[in-house]
Amino acid sequence: MIRFDQVTKLYSGNTRPALNSVTLEILRGEFVFLVGASGSGKSSFLRLVLKEESPSKGQIHVLGQNLSRLTSRKVPYFRRNLGVVFQDFRLLPQKSVFDNVAFSLQVIGKSKGFIQEAVPDVLKMVGLAGKTGRLPHELSGGEQQRVAIARAIVNKPSILLADEPTGNLDPTTSAGIMTLLNRISAGGTTVIMATHDAGIVDQMKRRVVELVSGQIVRDERQGGYQTQALPVQQQAPPPTSSGFGVGR
Numbered sequence: 001m002i003r004f005d006q007v008t009k010l011y012s013g014n015t016r017p018a019l020n021s022v023t024l025e026i027l028r029g030e031f032v033f034l035v036g037a038s039g040s041g042k043s044s045f046l047r048l049v050l051k052e053e054s055p056s057k058g059q060i061h062v063l064g065q066n067l068s069r070l071t072s073r074k075v076p077y078f079r080r081n082l083g084v085v086f087q088d089f090r091l092l093p094q095k096s097v098f099d100n101v102a103f104s105l106q107v108i109g110k111s112k113g114f115i116q117e118a119v120p121d122v123l124k125m126v127g128l129a130g131k132t133g134r135l136p137h138e139l140s141g142g143e144q145q146r147v148a149i150a151r152a153i154v155n156k157p158s159i160l161l162a163d164e165p166t167g168n169l170d171p172t173t174s175a176g177i178m179t180l181l182n183r184i185s186a187g188g189t190t191v192i193m194a195t196h197d198a199g200i201v202d203q204m205k206r207r208v209v210e211l212v213s214g215q216i217v218r219d220e221r222q223g224g225y226q227t228q229a230l231p232v233q234q235q236a237p238p239p240t241s242s243g244f245g246v247g248r
């Protein structure tokens with residue numbers, strides 16, 4: 001579904017690559033958390049999947065296509081298979097909830113009939129059936145993110161990329177958004193979510209890929225936000241010790 005083969009991304013003017021020889025495969029239907037400090041390369045990874053950026057070295061395959069062979073004319077068609085959600089929602093402020101979602105279908109030429117059916121369906125799925133006429137500023141942050149998610153999934157993409165989707169939300173609202181993303185994943189969509197939210201990652205117990213300075217340092221099946229393998233060792237002292245042997 002998504003394959004990175006020794007992908008390096010060096011932005012012009014930088015001396016250190018944002019991604020450094022990253023090799024990774026993500027299968028259909030997986031839910032993957034991308035974690036790592038600010039600047040470790042998470043957003044760059046997502047932008048490369050979307051072909052918003054091109055790698056400096058290495059190959060990327062998404063949905064069976066080698067992205068280096070995808071001509072710029074074909075990129076908009078390719079992106080129809082991918083939904084994207086951001087931390088700051090990025091809704092159109094003058095358009096209603098309905099129109100924000102409908103707009104993404106209008107621009108790809110969907111018929112009026114299709115839009116009239118698909119938009120209410122997806123708004124119901126994200127729990128906004130009663131708020132279709134509101135403007136974004138008349139919604140809470142969590143509701144705005146639900147609109148953004150509805151917009152991202154209304155065309156039934158195979159892959160949903162989420163860049164810190166809970167970054168602006170309180171823990172309870174974030175939990176609601178995660179329930180929604182979980183449901184989308186259960187429907188067969190591959191979800192890749194970059195996050196700094198340790199609580200969410202620890203709770204979900206999904207695949208965790210950790211980046212440090214553009215390199216993958218951990219890829220765990222049911223991981224937590226922080227590695228379990230590093231030496232935060234709280235082992236019981238050996239039976240003969242007094243129990244105060246730390247540091248010896």
Ligand SMILES: Nc1ncnc2c1ncn2[C@@H]1O[C@H](COP(=O)(O)OP(=O)(O)OP(=O)(O)O)[C@@H](O)[C@H]1O
Pocket residue numbers: 011012014017018036037038039040041042043044045
């Ligand atoms: N368009 C760009 N031009 C130059 N350098 C960039 C560009 N985008 C990102 N970088 C650099 O690439 C590195 C990785 O950035 P990236 O945004 O991928 O990290 P991140 O893990 O998503 O960070 P955050 O958690 O803060 O969003 C950083 O050093 C950043 O300064």
